[in-house]
Amino acid sequence: GAVVSQHPSRVICKSGTSVKIECRSxxxxxxxMFWYRQFPKQSLMLMATSNEGSKATYEQGVEKxxxxxxxxxxxxxxxxxxxxxxxxxxxxICSAGGQSNQPQHFGDGTRLSIL
Amino acid sequence: xxxVEQSLFLSVxxxxxxxINCTYTDSSSTYLYWYKQEPGxxxxxLTYIFSNMDMKQDQRLTVLLxxxxxHLSLRIADTQTGDSAIYFxxxxxxxxxxxxxxxxxxxxxxx
Numbered sequence: 495g496a497v498v499s500q501h502p503s504r505v506i507c508k509s510g511t512s513v514k515i516e517c518r519s520x521x522x523x524x525x526x527m528f529w530y531r532q533f534p535k536q537s538l539m540l541m542a543t544s545n546e547g548s549k550a551t552y553e554q555g556v557e558k559x560x561x562x563x564x565x566x567x568x569x570x571x572x573x574x575x576x577x578x579x580x581x582x583x584x585x586x587i588c589s590a591g592g593q594s595n596q597p598q599h600f601g602d603g604t605r606l607s608i609l
Numbered sequence: 610x611x612x613v614e615q616s617l618f619l620s621v622x623x624x625x626x627x628x629i630n631c632t633y634t635d636s637s638s639t640y641l642y643w644y645k646q647e648p649g650x651x652x653x654x655l656t657y658i659f660s661n662m663d664m665k666q667d668q669r670l671t672v673l674l675x676x677x678x679x680h681l682s683l684r685i686a687d688t689q690t691g692d693s694a695i696y697f698x699x700x701x702x703x704x705x706x707x708x709x710x711x712x713x714x715x716x717x718x719x720x
Contacts, residue, residue: 500651528707537697537712538652587651589708597642598701598708602651 497521498590500601508609509580515573515604517544517588523568524590528598529561532585541586544571578608615698615711623720627685631698631711634679640701641674642708643683647694655683655696685716693718 499518507513517527525546530538542563543551550563560582562574571590575582587603612634621627633641639660644652658665658672658681665672671684685692695715699708 526705530707537710538708540707543707589652597640597654597657599654600644600652605649 497599498588498601500588500604502604503602504605504607506607506609507578510577511608513575513578513606515575515586515588515606517571517573517590517601519569519590522591522596524571525568527565527571527588527590529563529571529573530587530589532587532603534585538587541573544573544588546571575606578606580608582606583608613698613700613709613711615696615714617712618715618717620717620719621688623688623690623718625688627683627688627692627716627718629683629685629696629698629714629716631681631683632679633681633698633700633709635700635702635709636676636679637702638679638700639703641672641681642697642699642701643670643672644697644699645694646697646713652697688716688718690718690720692716 497520501516527544529541531541532538540553541556544563544565546565552558565571585603585605589598589600591598614632642657643655645655646652669686673682695713697713698711
């Protein structure tokens with residue numbers, strides 16, 4: 495069964511709306527989670543590293559005021575796309591794990607479409 | 610720098626074996642992964658191998674690692690139409706760090 499749960503799976507909304515995506519680790523505690531973005535027919539690009547109890551670490555070129563990350567508990571990280579615009583439309587995927595010789599597992603992804 | 614390379618396409622016939630290849634540049638990679646992505650879906654972990662291993666087999670899947678050449682391969686035996694998907698090779702430099710992905714290999718299986 496899934497070990498990382500991501501919700502919602504699909505969002506369609508108007509330009510200017512803020513959208514929150516949740517990523518939960520189901521059977522383990524995750525002090526670190528990762529948020530990736532995938533454009534059509536392309537690979538996954540790391541956006542940020544979500545750290546429980548502290549600020550997220552953003553990759554170069556990713557606006558931290560645009561993509562707000564909150565990792566308030568050991569099993570939940572949220573990504574909020576603020577004031578979303580059509581260019582933010584993409585597939586967002588989170589992952590957790592990779593500690594103690596365990597592999598990283600990914601959520602099912604969220605397809606965000608901004609009209 | 611870190612880089613993971615894969616061929617973009619592979620086409621096989623049902624019942625044949627598929628071999629997807631991957632090369633990476635960082636010799637300090639500790640874990641190497643294969644993920645499968647079906648259209649519109651997330652990533653499914655297929656298998657992974659630690660850098661101190663040469664081979665790992667799991668049912669129809671065989672992973673070979675040549676650390677000297679920094680080459681990783683995924684062999685799918687008796688390929689089925691349901692295996693059609695994009696396969697991503699990924700490396701992890703250190704425990705608990707983000708993965709670095711290749712661009713993915715689209716596997717097309719014809720009946």
